[in-house]
Amino acid sequence: MSHSRRAVLAREFGPPLEVLNLETVASSVPAAGRVAVRMLASPINPSDLIPVTGAYRSRTALPVVPGFEGVGVISAVHPGEDATLIGRRVLPVGSAGGWQTVKECPVDWCIPVPEEVSEEQAATAYINPLTALRMVETHAVAPHVRTAVVNAGGSAIAQVLVRLLRGRGIRTIGLCRQPGSVADASLFDALIPTAGGGWEARLARLGPVDLAFDCVGGAEGAALAGLLRHGGTLVHYGLLSGRPLPPSLWRHRPDLVIDLFRLRGWVHTVGRAELLAAFDGVFELVRTGVVRTRVQERLPLAEFRAGLWLAVEHSSRGKVLLCP
Ligand SMILES: NC(=O)c1ccc[n+]([C@@H]2O[C@H](COP(=O)([O-])OP(=O)(O)OC[C@H]3O[C@@H](n4cnc5c(N)ncnc54)[C@H](OP(=O)(O)O)[C@@H]3O)[C@@H](O)[C@H]2O)c1
Numbered sequence: 504m505s506h507s508r509r510a511v512l513a514r515e516f517g518p519p520l521e522v523l524n525l526e527t528v529a530s531s532v533p534a535a536g537r538v539a540v541r542m543l544a545s546p547i548n549p550s551d552l553i554p555v556t557g558a559y560r561s562r563t564a565l566p567v568v569p570g571f572e573g574v575g576v577i578s579a580v581h582p583g584e585d586a587t588l589i590g591r592r593v594l595p596v597g598s599a600g601g602w603q604t605v606k607e608c609p610v611d612w613c614i615p616v617p618e619e620v621s622e623e624q625a626a627t628a629y630i631n632p633l634t635a636l637r638m639v640e641t642h643a644v645a646p647h648v649r650t651a652v653v654n655a656g657g658s659a660i661a662q663v664l665v666r667l668l669r670g671r672g673i674r675t676i677g678l679c680r681q682p683g684s685v686a687d688a689s690l691f692d693a694l695i696p697t698a699g700g701g702w703e704a705r706l707a708r709l710g711p712v713d714l715a716f717d718c719v720g721g722a723e724g725a726a727l728a729g730l731l732r733h734g735g736t737l738v739h740y741g742l743l744s745g746r747p748l749p750p751s752l753w754r755h756r757p758d759l760v761i762d763l764f765r766l767r768g769w770v771h772t773v774g775r776a777e778l779l780a781a782f783d784g785v786f787e788l789v790r791t792g793v794v795r796t797r798v799q800e801r802l803p804l805a806e807f808r809a810g811l812w813l814a815v816e817h818s819s820r821g822k823v824l825l826c827p
Pocket residue numbers: 548549550630631634655656657658659660661679680681684718719740741742743744745764765766767814816818819821
């Protein structure tokens with residue numbers, strides 16, 4: 504039996520606003536070991552757009568439906584497999600495809616969502632919270648780390664990082680292009696604007712920095728690394744500037760620990776038991792308010808273009824959720 508689903512998809516690589524379209528496509532009953540998940544909400548994250556541009560063409564099959572995270576309800580299973588799964592609210596992780604009415608995926612990659620977690624927090628519980636938790640658990644080890652710096656201070660992930668770091672008693676300094684765009688500025692012990700220059704001198708005056716989280720890369724990431732104390736740690740996990748860290752960094756600062764963190768790498772190497780345990784940790788952070796992602800807009804799939812614009816131009820206002 505075949506059905507149809509609506510999906511925001513790209514049939515060729517290119518600028519997301521040009522190559523993404525909403526289409527109705529055929530879908531069939533799930534194959535063995537797979538389920539269909541009726542999507543409820545899926546955010547637009549910076550990393551969703553990268554495969555669409557063709558940056559990872561060797562591992563991106565066309566057509567591509569973006570959306571690495573989101574929440575949905577299992578709506579169908581392979582005939583003869585566990586029908587009691589139908590109706591369960593899950594996060595279908597481990598692959599793209601959130602921006603459609605129904606996502607098909609392996610049942611083993613479905614993470615059950617506790618009832619008390621709201622739809623908005625569930626939809627955004629994966630990429631940023633799990634990344635922040637993994638990075639902090641790995642690197643923010645007291646008493647060696649007293650001061651940390653987080654750039655893109657207004658980003659969703661910075662809001663999780665700063666709460667986790669504060670919870671460990673670590674003084675946390677934020678960098679941001681415009682301080683007015685940081686919703687929870689008071690969470691940071693200091694917030695330094697980078698627009699206009701001079702931020703390096705201001706940061707240096709605040710004393711030694713043990714640990715830096717960089718998702719900007721390029722010149723800002725390199726300058727931040729240069730300000731770390733001898734033997735400090737740089738966790739580099741994003742490229743918001745569109746530029747990589749200069750290779751000379753490794754030559755100039757051989758004393759640094761530089762971790763190029765990719766959630767994808769971790770998620771695809773741990774087993775399901777470890778993944779479920781990590782999500783238990785995230786859901787606990789949601790319950791206690793350490794993770795409380797702000798949502799600026801919920802839009803139907805048909806308005807994905809407006810959503811893309813908001814997510815790129817006004818990212819600091821909060822996440823845009825596509826709600827099929
Ligand atoms: N490695 C991983 O596994 C992993 C996992 C999760 C997230 N990430 C990365 O983490 C980063 C943040 O993600 P998010 O979802 O938290 O972002 P977000 O909520 O969409 O926020 C983006 C933020 O970045 C700022 N920004 C944009 N371009 C910038 C630039 N060139 N220089 C400095 N700041 C800039 C924006 O601030 P203003 O526009 O207000 O200045 C905004 O506060 C992304 O690069 C994402 O790919 C990586």
